[in-house]
Amino acid sequence: MQNAEASKATRKPTNLSLDSALLKEAECLGINVSRSAEAGIAEAVKLHKQEKWLKENARSLASSNAYADANGLPLARYRQF
Template identity: 55%
Template sequence: MQTQSVPKKPTNLSLDQALLSEARSFGVNLSQAAEAGLRLAVKEAKAEAWKRENAKAIEASNAWVEEQGLPLEKYRLF
């Protein structure tokens, strides 16, 4: 699988000294590891923001299902 080249920006980070030493001893690519961790953190933050932004709609949908039941429930096989 070929990855797209994206522009990179040099960044300074403050990291736990012991963790940094251990990562280096195992040959961990710090830039790749930091980017992977940051991608995960952003993904989780976006998911939480979406839940907050849509909480009222989700609550309304759940309330409707509680009152009315699932629209196609009679066709469920489980």
């Protein structure tokens, strides 16, 4: 679903500096360089957002984990596995 949204987004022409040998090889292989670059940037943005979220929420996660370590999981008695 996210890929469908990305393909409908407004596209902006952008200049990139790429290794010429790599670019030539990609073209020989029929790789859509623009789409591949976009996919790589999207992945980098996703990873950056994940890291940022983990950093911003580290205290809350540590607190929750400490509680579970000290008291067990709150609904553990209902687990069927």
